[in-house]
Amino acid sequence: MKRTTLSIAICLAAMTGYGQTQDSIMFRRISDEILLHGTCYENLRVLCKTVGHRLSGTPAAAKAVTWGEKAMKEAGADKVWLQKVNVPYWYRGKESLELRLNGSYKKVPALSLGNSEGTGGKPMEAQVVMVGSFDEYKALPEKDVKGKIVFFNYRFRQDFVNSFDGYGDAVAYRWNSPNVAAKRGAAGVIIRSMSTGMDDHPHTGSMHYEDSLAVKLPEMAIGNETADALEAACKKGAVSARMTSECHMMKDMVPSFNVIGEIKGTEQPERIITVGGHLDSWDVGEGAHDDGAGCVQSIEVIRALKAIGYRPRYTIRAVLFMNEENGNKGGHAYADSAVARKEQHVVAFESDAGGFSPRGIGLEMSEAKKNHIRQYKHLFLPYNVYDFDHEEGGVDISPLYHKHKVPMAGLMPDSQRYFDVHHTPNDVFEQVNHRELKLGAAVMAQFVYLVCEHGLE
Amino acid sequence: MKRTTLSIAICLAAMTGYGQTQDSIMFRRISDEILLHGTCYENLRVLCKTVGHRLSGTPAAAKAVTWGEKAMKEAGADKVWLQKVNVPYWYRGKESLELRLNGSYKKVPALSLGNSEGTGGKPMEAQVVMVGSFDEYKALPEKDVKGKIVFFNYRFRQDFVNSFDGYGDAVAYRWNSPNVAAKRGAAGVIIRSMSTGMDDHPHTGSMHYEDSLAVKLPEMAIGNETADALEAACKKGAVSARMTSECHMMKDMVPSFNVIGEIKGTEQPERIITVGGHLDSWDVGEGAHDDGAGCVQSIEVIRALKAIGYRPRYTIRAVLFMNEENGNKGGHAYADSAVARKEQHVVAFESDAGGFSPRGIGLEMSEAKKNHIRQYKHLFLPYNVYDFDHEEGGVDISPLYHKHKVPMAGLMPDSQRYFDVHHTPNDVFEQVNHRELKLGAAVMAQFVYLVCEHGLE
Numbered sequence: 001m002k003r004t005t006l007s008i009a010i011c012l013a014a015m016t017g018y019g020q021t022q023d024s025i026m027f028r029r030i031s032d033e034i035l036l037h038g039t040c041y042e043n044l045r046v047l048c049k050t051v052g053h054r055l056s057g058t059p060a061a062a063k064a065v066t067w068g069e070k071a072m073k074e075a076g077a078d079k080v081w082l083q084k085v086n087v088p089y090w091y092r093g094k095e096s097l098e099l100r101l102n103g104s105y106k107k108v109p110a111l112s113l114g115n116s117e118g119t120g121g122k123p124m125e126a127q128v129v130m131v132g133s134f135d136e137y138k139a140l141p142e143k144d145v146k147g148k149i150v151f152f153n154y155r156f157r158q159d160f161v162n163s164f165d166g167y168g169d170a171v172a173y174r175w176n177s178p179n180v181a182a183k184r185g186a187a188g189v190i191i192r193s194m195s196t197g198m199d200d201h202p203h204t205g206s207m208h209y210e211d212s213l214a215v216k217l218p219e220m221a222i223g224n225e226t227a228d229a230l231e232a233a234c235k236k237g238a239v240s241a242r243m244t245s246e247c248h249m250m251k252d253m254v255p256s257f258n259v260i261g262e263i264k265g266t267e268q269p270e271r272i273i274t275v276g277g278h279l280d281s282w283d284v285g286e287g288a289h290d291d292g293a294g295c296v297q298s299i300e301v302i303r304a305l306k307a308i309g310y311r312p313r314y315t316i317r318a319v320l321f322m323n324e325e326n327g328n329k330g331g332h333a334y335a336d337s338a339v340a341r342k343e344q345h346v347v348a349f350e351s352d353a354g355g356f357s358p359r360g361i362g363l364e365m366s367e368a369k370k371n372h373i374r375q376y377k378h379l380f381l382p383y384n385v386y387d388f389d390h391e392e393g394g395v396d397i398s399p400l401y402h403k404h405k406v407p408m409a410g411l412m413p414d415s416q417r418y419f420d421v422h423h424t425p426n427d428v429f430e431q432v433n434h435r436e437l438k439l440g441a442a443v444m445a446q447f448v449y450l451v452c453e454h455g456l457e
Numbered sequence: 458m459k460r461t462t463l464s465i466a467i468c469l470a471a472m473t474g475y476g477q478t479q480d481s482i483m484f485r486r487i488s489d490e491i492l493l494h495g496t497c498y499e500n501l502r503v504l505c506k507t508v509g510h511r512l513s514g515t516p517a518a519a520k521a522v523t524w525g526e527k528a529m530k531e532a533g534a535d536k537v538w539l540q541k542v543n544v545p546y547w548y549r550g551k552e553s554l555e556l557r558l559n560g561s562y563k564k565v566p567a568l569s570l571g572n573s574e575g576t577g578g579k580p581m582e583a584q585v586v587m588v589g590s591f592d593e594y595k596a597l598p599e600k601d602v603k604g605k606i607v608f609f610n611y612r613f614r615q616d617f618v619n620s621f622d623g624y625g626d627a628v629a630y631r632w633n634s635p636n637v638a639a640k641r642g643a644a645g646v647i648i649r650s651m652s653t654g655m656d657d658h659p660h661t662g663s664m665h666y667e668d669s670l671a672v673k674l675p676e677m678a679i680g681n682e683t684a685d686a687l688e689a690a691c692k693k694g695a696v697s698a699r700m701t702s703e704c705h706m707m708k709d710m711v712p713s714f715n716v717i718g719e720i721k722g723t724e725q726p727e728r729i730i731t732v733g734g735h736l737d738s739w740d741v742g743e744g745a746h747d748d749g750a751g752c753v754q755s756i757e758v759i760r761a762l763k764a765i766g767y768r769p770r771y772t773i774r775a776v777l778f779m780n781e782e783n784g785n786k787g788g789h790a791y792a793d794s795a796v797a798r799k800e801q802h803v804v805a806f807e808s809d810a811g812g813f814s815p816r817g818i819g820l821e822m823s824e825a826k827k828n829h830i831r832q833y834k835h836l837f838l839p840y841n842v843y844d845f846d847h848e849e850g851g852v853d854i855s856p857l858y859h860k861h862k863v864p865m866a867g868l869m870p871d872s873q874r875y876f877d878v879h880h881t882p883n884d885v886f887e888q889v890n891h892r893e894l895k896l897g898a899a900v901m902a903q904f905v906y907l908v909c910e911h912g913l914e
Contacts, residue, residue, distance in 0.1 A: 031618065036616050159489045159492050161488065161839060196892060357814070384618060384871075386844075414814045414871060416890055416893045417890050417892070417893070433877070435874070439618065
């Protein structure tokens with residue numbers, strides 16, 4: 001009896017050891033496959049250089065859908081299809097911002113914020129009132145701001161180590177300034193970009209108008225160098241600005257698509273793991289980090305798992321979502337379809353924080369599920385992934401989480417460089433490093449493998 | 458009595474709590490000071506753009522010494538001085554590599570390896586013999602290699618997650634190929650660069666000649682794209698190459714300097730903590746990551762600790778070492794001086810792995826000392842530094858470690874991008890991100906603070 005017990009103990013230990021070894025070996029096979037033969041970097045080059053930026057509703061976004069479908073097929077997905085999504089179409093048109101800092105007007109680099117209404121293409125000229133915060137603005141006498149262009153000079157805080165904390169801290173000035181300003185009679189808004197950059201790139205991004213407000217003020221972002229110059233000039237004396245912009249939201253929605261590819265599960269094909277990124281981008285640069293990276297990494301998960309001959313228990317889907325930037329219609333369409341079809345989603349994993357070196361996997365799910373994942377932390381450490389303590393998912397998969405209670409996870413790459421290029425003309429292919437991009441894809445594929453093998457109950 | 462015991466317990470708990478809080482607060486102050494007001498990025502710009510590359514013995518290296526002395530003074534060091542070092546001077550001169558892959562000769566991007574002897578400026582033409590490894594070379598009949606130019610086509614392994622492992626694996630082909638080749642009568646050597654780059658930059662770096670060999674073969678490195686083309690051509694048929702190079706080691710050593718700045722310790726000034734990087738670089742690019750970054754970070758440690766008014770118990774020294782790349786004369790001079798003056802060195806900390814986002818601190822010291830440091834790991838985690846499990850120091854501080862048994866530590870930044878630019882014309886200021894550079898400096902200053910406060914016995 002003693003002997004039998006011992007044998008069982010040895011056997012169990014050996015099995016556990018074997019299981020661990022098997023997982024480590026598979027993690028390594030996935031990493032080797034992607035680091036040595038990954039096609040995500042080349043895919044990103046093609047997306048960036050032949051499609052370029054691809055705002056929802058534009059012909060470029062339609063071209064990106066065609067690219068995505070082809071790339072997904074080339075990756076070896078068992079099935080590839082397009083899922084219909086109606087998306088808003090915001091039109092930028094011509095725009096300019098001129099500042100009179102001393103004497104004469106001079107054009108400066110500027111971008112209207114996404115979803116905003118412009119000046120109807122006509123110059124709108126007014127004195128500039130600079131404030132450092134919403135509170136400072138609200139404290140000014142109404143006569144001092146009425147008819148003025150308000151410069152919200154709130155700085156992106158560089159003291160946060162995780163730059164997403166700085167973004168979270170500052171982004172209300174992009175999202176909400178026209179509403180705050182309109183309530184006290186201002187004529188327009190200029191903001192300091194949501195930027196860690198030591199340069200002059202303006203950063204676009206979405207804003208919104210409160211339904212209750214009849215007035216829709218134009219809003220433009222300027223880069224840090226221009227903002228510094230404007231700040232200095234405002235401190236010295238009177239400054240005026242001339243905003244001219246044609247931008248507006250089109251009345252009609254435009255038909256578009258999510259691109260979906262999958263590997264059919266062998267044992268429980270009805271259970272689905274989703275990995276994804278978003279295919280649309282802002283209408284500047286090439287949407288390389290945001291979020292071409294997430295798209296090509298998701299496609300790479302399919303390609304690599306196929307290439308190493310892995311036969312997953314569950315169905316694995318890669319989804320290139322449409323319209324994350326200004327509506328999240330793709331995310332909602334995917335979640336609605338999942339609910340309508342009564343799909344069983346095990347987990348959804350998004351990469352939408354740039355194609356940088358991975359550091360962690362954010363987990364937004366029950367504590368029990370988090371702890372289930374965390375017991376495999378040591379498997380990720382050789383791939384420089386150590387952080388499983390943050391709640392992160394992704395905008396595109398959040399409707400799945402909210403409507404369908406699907407656990408979600410988010411790739412957490414190093415954040416130092418993201419807000420230098422985010423939503424700027426400088427978010428181009430050349431800003432992405434091939435090894436960093438591939439390592440991120442490897443970690444996504446490893447996570448998918450892990451959930452396939454060990455479930456997430 | 459019970460009450461007293463309890464009081465002592467509470468008191469001790471409070472003190473421990475207080476100590477922890479104090480450390481956390483100081484870590485934050487250091488980080489805030491550097492992320493918000495750090496001058497290291499601007500210092501790096503000046504070094505890269507006004508001095509540029511600065512190989513030991515060159516006028517540029519002398520200019521870099523002057524720059525370093527000034528920067529150290531501006532940082533607020535209590536004392537700044539130059540330490541004499543005699544360094545070798547390797548002269549590159551004109552060089553070209555032409556390949557006849559099909560029909561006619563065409564010039565390709567190539568760099569002679571550092572310390573190598575060229576062709577005396579005269580063209581040296583021979584057939585190319587390609588081998589994948591030393592073993593493959595040794596297995597060839599001598600008649601097949603005699604008088605030939607050997608192309609050592611060993612690939613930098615991209616499957617290592619830590620790219621320094623790939624470098625360690627491949628670097629013998631740069632360091633030793635001319636010796637291996639000469640022993641069997643070859644006329645010259647071409648190597649595939651030690652490069653993770655998906656580009657055509659050749660990477661220079663040091664090589665050596667064995668004393669026992671009378672023949673000093675010329676050695677040139679080519680970038681990955683040229684190497685791929687050469688590989689393909691060699692597989693097809695006969696290929697020849699024409700090497701022309703003037704490079705040679707100058708007979709005489711040249712006087713140069715380590716640049717040293719220090720903050721005098723308040724309680725035990727005789728005990729010294731050294732932080733450093735190396736001031737010399739290869740003679741291409743701007744030596745931005747290698748190792749301008751380590752220099753400006755070391756200066757930043759002095760500046761930031763001064764700026765926040767920290768009064769260290771021990772003396773803190775920042776050292777810009779001369780001649781790491783091809784001789785390590787600066788490191789030896791510093792260690793020799795330490796021995797001669799009977800200096801008491803507590804620890805030496807080097808940054809020479811690029812100005813990338815920090816991930817860990819390598820520790821090369823006794824297990825007891827390692828464990829002493831590791832008990833403060835949690836303090837570094839908010840700064841994304843989690844890895845204290847590797848033995849790393851630095852070339853410059855290694856003589857201090859070997860001759861003087863001084864514990865050494867090395868900053869471990871993310872390694873993914875380093876070997877794309879290392880020793881290439883592309884190691885320029887623009888490759889360095891301001892936040893990544895500053896975070897590395899913050900971690901160095903935090904480490905120095907920690908050792909000042911808690912010792913390292």
